[in-house]
Amino acid sequence: MEEGSSEQLQEFLAGISPSDTALAISRLKAEEQNRLVTLLGPEDAAEMLEDISEVQAADIIEELPPEQAAAILEELDSDHVVDLLGEMDEEDADAIIEQMAPEDAEEARQFLKYAPDTAGGLMISEYLDFRSSQSVKDVLDDFQNNREEYAYYDVQYLYITDEQGRLEGVLRMRDLLFPKRSTALGDLMIANPFKINVDASLEELENFFEDHDLFGVPVVDGEGRMLGVVMPEAVESAGQERSVKQFLGFSGIIGGEEFRSMPLLSRCGRRLSWLSLNIVLNIAAASVIALYTDTLAAAIALAVFLPMVSDMSGCSGNQAVAVSMRELSLGLVRPAELFWVLGKEAALGLINGLALGLILGGVAFLWKGNMFLGLVVGGALALNTLVAVSMGGLIPLVLKRLKLDPALVSSPLLTTVTDMCGFFFVLSFASLVLDKI
Amino acid sequence: MEEGSSEQLQEFLAGISPSDTALAISRLKAEEQNRLVTLLGPEDAAEMLEDISEVQAADIIEELPPEQAAAILEELDSDHVVDLLGEMDEEDADAIIEQMAPEDAEEARQFLKYAPDTAGGLMISEYLDFRSSQSVKDVLDDFQNNREEYAYYDVQYLYITDEQGRLEGVLRMRDLLFPKRSTALGDLMIANPFKINVDASLEELENFFEDHDLFGVPVVDGEGRMLGVVMPEAVESAGQERSVKQFLGFSGIIGGEEFRSMPLLSRCGRRLSWLSLNIVLNIAAASVIALYTDTLAAAIALAVFLPMVSDMSGCSGNQAVAVSMRELSLGLVRPAELFWVLGKEAALGLINGLALGLILGGVAFLWKGNMFLGLVVGGALALNTLVAVSMGGLIPLVLKRLKLDPALVSSPLLTTVTDMCGFFFVLSFASLVLDKI
Numbered sequence: 001m002e003e004g005s006s007e008q009l010q011e012f013l014a015g016i017s018p019s020d021t022a023l024a025i026s027r028l029k030a031e032e033q034n035r036l037v038t039l040l041g042p043e044d045a046a047e048m049l050e051d052i053s054e055v056q057a058a059d060i061i062e063e064l065p066p067e068q069a070a071a072i073l074e075e076l077d078s079d080h081v082v083d084l085l086g087e088m089d090e091e092d093a094d095a096i097i098e099q100m101a102p103e104d105a106e107e108a109r110q111f112l113k114y115a116p117d118t119a120g121g122l123m124i125s126e127y128l129d130f131r132s133s134q135s136v137k138d139v140l141d142d143f144q145n146n147r148e149e150y151a152y153y154d155v156q157y158l159y160i161t162d163e164q165g166r167l168e169g170v171l172r173m174r175d176l177l178f179p180k181r182s183t184a185l186g187d188l189m190i191a192n193p194f195k196i197n198v199d200a201s202l203e204e205l206e207n208f209f210e211d212h213d214l215f216g217v218p219v220v221d222g223e224g225r226m227l228g229v230v231m232p233e234a235v236e237s238a239g240q241e242r243s244v245k246q247f248l249g250f251s252g253i254i255g256g257e258e259f260r261s262m263p264l265l266s267r268c269g270r271r272l273s274w275l276s277l278n279i280v281l282n283i284a285a286a287s288v289i290a291l292y293t294d295t296l297a298a299a300i301a302l303a304v305f306l307p308m309v310s311d312m313s314g315c316s317g318n319q320a321v322a323v324s325m326r327e328l329s330l331g332l333v334r335p336a337e338l339f340w341v342l343g344k345e346a347a348l349g350l351i352n353g354l355a356l357g358l359i360l361g362g363v364a365f366l367w368k369g370n371m372f373l374g375l376v377v378g379g380a381l382a383l384n385t386l387v388a389v390s391m392g393g394l395i396p397l398v399l400k401r402l403k404l405d406p407a408l409v410s411s412p413l414l415t416t417v418t419d420m421c422g423f424f425f426v427l428s429f430a431s432l433v434l435d436k437i
Numbered sequence: 438m439e440e441g442s443s444e445q446l447q448e449f450l451a452g453i454s455p456s457d458t459a460l461a462i463s464r465l466k467a468e469e470q471n472r473l474v475t476l477l478g479p480e481d482a483a484e485m486l487e488d489i490s491e492v493q494a495a496d497i498i499e500e501l502p503p504e505q506a507a508a509i510l511e512e513l514d515s516d517h518v519v520d521l522l523g524e525m526d527e528e529d530a531d532a533i534i535e536q537m538a539p540e541d542a543e544e545a546r547q548f549l550k551y552a553p554d555t556a557g558g559l560m561i562s563e564y565l566d567f568r569s570s571q572s573v574k575d576v577l578d579d580f581q582n583n584r585e586e587y588a589y590y591d592v593q594y595l596y597i598t599d600e601q602g603r604l605e606g607v608l609r610m611r612d613l614l615f616p617k618r619s620t621a622l623g624d625l626m627i628a629n630p631f632k633i634n635v636d637a638s639l640e641e642l643e644n645f646f647e648d649h650d651l652f653g654v655p656v657v658d659g660e661g662r663m664l665g666v667v668m669p670e671a672v673e674s675a676g677q678e679r680s681v682k683q684f685l686g687f688s689g690i691i692g693g694e695e696f697r698s699m700p701l702l703s704r705c706g707r708r709l710s711w712l713s714l715n716i717v718l719n720i721a722a723a724s725v726i727a728l729y730t731d732t733l734a735a736a737i738a739l740a741v742f743l744p745m746v747s748d749m750s751g752c753s754g755n756q757a758v759a760v761s762m763r764e765l766s767l768g769l770v771r772p773a774e775l776f777w778v779l780g781k782e783a784a785l786g787l788i789n790g791l792a793l794g795l796i797l798g799g800v801a802f803l804w805k806g807n808m809f810l811g812l813v814v815g816g817a818l819a820l821n822t823l824v825a826v827s828m829g830g831l832i833p834l835v836l837k838r839l840k841l842d843p844a845l846v847s848s849p850l851l852t853t854v855t856d857m858c859g860f861f862f863v864l865s866f867a868s869l870v871l872d873k874i
Contacts (some may be wrong), residue, residue: 017644017648022767022768022769023768023769023770023771026769027774041514051647053767064596071785117787140614142617143614144615173610173611173614174610176614177577177580177610177613177614178577178580179580192469197452210488211488213865221700222591233669233673234528234678236670236673236674237673239671239677240677240680243677243680243681243684244680244685244763247680247687247759247762248759248763250684250688250759251687251755251756251759252755252759253753253759253760253763257475257763258760258761258763259760259764259769260764260769260770260778261769261788263721263783264785265788267785268785268788268792271753271785271789271852272789272792272793273667274752274756275749275752275753275756275789275793276796278476278748278749278752279745279749279793279796279797282744282745282748283745283800285744286741286744286745287741289740289741290738290741290746290804293737293740293741296737296740297737300730300733300734300737301727301730303726303729303730303733303740303743304723304726304730305723306722306723306740306743306744307719307722307723307726307743307747307856307860308716308719308720308723310744311715311852311856312712312715312716312719313712313718315689315712315715315862316708316712317691318688319689319708319711319712320692321686321688322685322687322689322690323690323695323696323697325684326681326685326694326695327686327689327696327697330459330490331459331460332460332697332698333460333464333697334460334624338570341697344697344701347638347701348704348705348708350703351705352709352712353707355705355709356709356712356716359451359713359716360716361731362647363720366469369729374531403549405828406524414864415748419744419748423744
């Protein structure tokens with residue numbers, strides 16, 4: 001690349017797989033990425049950017065002069081364009097939109113208004129629509145004339161709209177194979193086809209495609225005017241993205257993805273923002289121990305078991321959190337069914353609490369030969385497991401009802417409660433039999 | 438249902454959404470599910486079972502008499518059948534296969550041999566193949582004659598095979614729209630089409646569909662004979678399933694999904710199997726404290742900070758684990774690049790460790806007015822954060838190289854290391870300045 005022949009570059013990129021491209025590009029410095037994109041030209045750059053993650057692609061495009069950025073975006077599908085613009089600072093996005101062809105710019109502005117995980121945010125504007133009075137021959141002629149443009153379309157259906165753009169019907173491509181060429185589309189179309197409102201949520205779309213095995217669904221506004229098409233792939237990949245965010249959020253990576261190619265200090269800051277909440281929660285939990293330092297000093301062996309009781313209960317509680325989150329996303333439990341979940345989890349928490357309490361209590365008894373130590377430690381773990389499992393099952397439901405994201409908040413909340421209760425159970429039980437430990 | 442009119446039932450099920458169906462069915466007792474399926478008859482039962490999760494559907498089918506189970510399975514797509522049979526005990530699956538029509542039974546046995554997340558495990562056998570000497574008219578006639586059967590096919594492509602079933606070419610449906618009806622398929626087909634070996638992994642398939650925007654890819658064996666077609670939806674949903682497993686495994690739900698409709702004791706046992714590993718790891722970690730009880734007794738304030746240092750480091754380390762797992766799955770890091778990851782994470786661990794150490798050390802100092810306590814606690818957290826973040830970044834790469842599942846093992850492994858090191862740092866630093874705390 002130092003030497004800068006764009007043909008060699010194209011050849012090189014064509015020869016490696018998309019995942020290698022992503023790896024190679026992520027390791028380049030910002031100015032090198034910039035130079036690479038310039039060397040490639042808009043068309044090849046667009047193709048390359050489709051191979052890498054949206055966050056990375058948006059970062060690269062943001063650094064380009066707006067005209068160059070606009071030229072690249074015009075080579076991409078409308079839903080890609082909107083996703084990329086959505087990842088950027090508003091100012092940068094506006095500057096790029098200014099440089100786009102007027103109709104593309106208007107479309108981009110329009111599409112950017114829709115929330116990301118709705119039908120509006122997931123739809124593409126590249127679809128084929130005809131009038132019901134047109135014939136099969138008109139369609140085939142149109143195909144011949146616009147072959148090059150349509151080559152980039154995911155053409156599965158033809159949509160029939162009226163003069164106001166209102167959706168009237170739909171036709172499958174294969175419906176064109178059998179009838180006479182003079183047949184009017186209105187006679188072939190399926191009238192009143194399935195459609196989705198532009199505000200429909202990702203969950204509604206997932207349910208729709210679960211119910212209906214179709215290659216796309218038309219999106220309409222409140223007046224029934226057709227705006228675009230949502231493809232099942234877009235819904236699947238939005239669902240997958242949501243799982244990824246859930247996993248990352250659960251592990252304390254919040255505010256979107258982190259890549260190691262990002263600047264060190266911004267990575268530090270993003271991780272610290274979550275950790276600093278955690279340190280506050282941790283201090284709150286540990287303050288329970290501070291109230292009982294006398295008890296602890298009198299029975300120092302307990303210090304060995306304090307972290308174990310809180311850790312183990314945290315683990316048990318997290319299992320219940322995961323099951324609740326999974327059942328919520330599969331629709332196997334409703335957020336209001338608190339008592340049903342409590343019944344299911346309390347029974348499990350009781351059994352597993354007794355099992356774990358017996359083990360840990362047994363270990364404590366064998367270590368020091370002191371039955372009371374065993375009883376305190378085992379009893380505290382048993383009771384705290386019951387609390388943790390019950391709370392773990394309930395927390396995601398409650399958060400969902402409060403419109404908070406269970407993935408982000410469940411775990412810190414649960415851990416704080418199980419730590420506090422765990423420390424309290426061990427130390428307060430111990431203070432009851434302090435002279436015997 | 439008590440009254441048992443199957444028409445009413447069908448009407449009821451047709452009127453509610455798939456997610457409501459799933460919820461309703463999961464709350465029925467086993468014998469009620471059994472009765473429901475019998476009342477519906479094979480066709481409607483099959484449709485209903487498509488709406489609920491595979492684990493649940495397999496459980497229900499397993500309980501039926503084999504003839505009835507086979508009748509239901511024959512109404513489903515080949516990949517569904519295999520997935521469901523794969524979820525069952527081998528004995529039950531064999532008994533059901535015995536009752537299927539001979540050719541379906543042979544196909545099911547054949548397909549069951551392929552590993553689940555490979556091209557063989559994901560492909561469907563419902564595809565259309567023709568000879569290159571056949572004409573467009575032959576195809577259209579065949580379509581007319583087999584309309585009903587093909588209505589259930591996802592027909593996007595026609596495959597051209599030779600007498601030995603070896604794949605020769607592919608045709609898109611729309612390629613049939615323009616040419617004369619007498620044209621031979623051999624003249625229209627794309628020769629040497631993309632194909633995937635039956636052993637190809639899920640990752641290979643994901644890369645393929647990322648690279649190629651197709652509606653399906655033919656699957657061939659070592660001799661180039663065509664066996665089936667993998668659709669991108671199957672790959673997407675296998676990918677999503679893998680994310681779900683990852684999330685569940687990360688939270689301690691191992692060995693597949695858990696639903697609250699499962700029997701209590703089996704839920705307890707499954708969760709305990711993971712917890713009992715954790716209790717052993719926890720005992721190992723806590724034994725470090727046991728070695729230092731004298732130090733701890735002499736400076737009891739440290740007991741408040743022990744769980745905090747280990748918890749906070751665990752959190753920091755888990756962030757690095759999540760980033761590594763994500764970069765691995767996106768191909769942004771290779772399992773062998775240990776030093777690159779170590780460099781990136783050690784730098785971050787140093788900065789975040791200093792920040793967190795300052796905060797916690799400050800809290801310790803302010804609480805007791807003892808500078809040495811602050812230094813011990815802050816220093817231990819800083820150093821342990823560095824260890825945790827570095828280890829967290831490396832563990833998923835090492836596990837991947839060892840062919841172990843990072844989702845399952847990373848977190849317990851990391852927590853054990855950060856607990857042990859955290860306890861050791863706090864207590865050994867404290868023992869150096871014990872008379873001053």
